[in-house]
Amino acid sequence: MRNPDLLLEMVKESIVQIFTYRYLSELFVIYQQTSGDYTLKLISASLAVTLFSLLIYSYYFPKMKNKTITRLIRHLEDIESLPVLGIVFFVHWFSVVIYKETSIYLFKTVGTPREPAIIVPLVILSIFPIIFLIKYMTPYIKDVYQSNYFIFAKSLGYPKYKLFFSYVIPNLLPFLENIMKFIYLEMITVMLFIEIQFNTGGLLTGLRNTQIIPPNSNSPQVIVISYLFLLLSPYLLMSFLFKIINIFISNK
Numbered sequence: 600m601r602n603p604d605l606l607l608e609m610v611k612e613s614i615v616q617i618f619t620y621r622y623l624s625e626l627f628v629i630y631q632q633t634s635g636d637y638t639l640k641l642i643s644a645s646l647a648v649t650l651f652s653l654l655i656y657s658y659y660f661p662k663m664k665n666k667t668i669t670r671l672i673r674h675l676e677d678i679e680s681l682p683v684l685g686i687v688f689f690v691h692w693f694s695v696v697i698y699k700e701t702s703i704y705l706f707k708t709v710g711t712p713r714e715p716a717i718i719v720p721l722v723i724l725s726i727f728p729i730i731f732l733i734k735y736m737t738p739y740i741k742d743v744y745q746s747n748y749f750i751f752a753k754s755l756g757y758p759k760y761k762l763f764f765s766y767v768i769p770n771l772l773p774f775l776e777n778i779m780k781f782i783y784l785e786m787i788t789v790m791l792f793i794e795i796q797f798n799t800g801g802l803l804t805g806l807r808n809t810q811i812i813p814p815n816s817n818s819p820q821v822i823v824i825s826y827l828f829l830l831l832s833p834y835l836l837m838s839f840l841f842k843i844i845n846i847f848i849s850n851k
Contacts (some may be wrong), residue, residue: 607643626827635681635801635802635805636831637715637800637801638790638794638801638802638803638829638830639802639832639833640791641717641720641721641724641790641793642724642783642786642787642833643793643833643836645721645724645725645728646783646786646833646837648721648725648729649725649728649782650727652725652729652732652733653732653733653736653775656740657763657767657768657771658735658763660737660740660741661744662667668737672733672734672737674811675730675733676734677729678726678730679730679731679734680738683723683727683789683792683798686723686726687719687723687796690719690723697851707785707828708805715797715799715800716797716799719797720725720793720797720799723789723793724786724789724793727785727789728759728782728785728786731782732778732782735774735778736771736774736775736778739770739774739818740767740771743746743766743767743770743771746765746770748766749762749766749767749835752766769848772841772844772845772848775841776838776841779834779837779841780831783833783834783837787830788804790803791803791804795822802826802829802830803830804824805826806827806830816839
């Protein structure tokens with residue numbers, strides 16, 4: 600069994616190294632060597648697409664009939680049951696068929712670290728979080744629109760867009776903020792598959808390689824912490840924006 604004092608000393612050493620210029624330099628090197636911009640940009644874009652899709656769905660929710668919503672949820676559940684690998688293979692096959700028939704190359708399905716695929720990975724990374732978020736948030740959206748306050752304000756003639764931004768969004772935000780950590784975790788899991796399947800490399804591939812190929816560093820635990828810090832940066836930024844929105848709404 601490992602000596603607790605030795606473990607404590609390693610933790611202290613790691614914390615001290617994190618707050619140094621050398622650590623920041625290594626962080627920047629890791630970001631460049633592992634195509635970190637691809638991973639972070641794709642995850643950030645997927646978060647933006649997911650939240651925007653929910654925003655559009657929430658805004659037009661009152662115009663949809665109950666049967667339409669039920670049918671939509673059923674179709675989304677059918678899509679959600681499909682394996683990610685099956686969707687990737689279908690996209691590859693569909694792209695090849697279109698190219699053979701029309702000589703038109705719709706989108707890149709295989710990339711490299713220098714020229715990574717964008718469109719297909721973004722769709723794969725976004726589709727399941729969008730489905731999960733819509734299914735999860737639908738009961739809360741319905742409750743907000745059926746609340747006495749919203750019905751009364753609407754009867755007084757308040758514009759729909761004002762009620763949406765001043766009442767609907769603030770009441771949905773706590774539920775959304777609670778579930779986004781799980782959405783982000785799902786994105787991280789799928790992102791590892793994308794980096795391997797589309798041969799693009801990235802932060803998750805680099806983190807996996809630290810378990811296979813020992814890093815050229817005296818403190819491998821600091822290298823792992825560096826990867827985790829970079830991977831969490833989009834989520835931390837999103838959480839910060841949620842806090843800013845909450846402060847703005849509470850002071851309004």
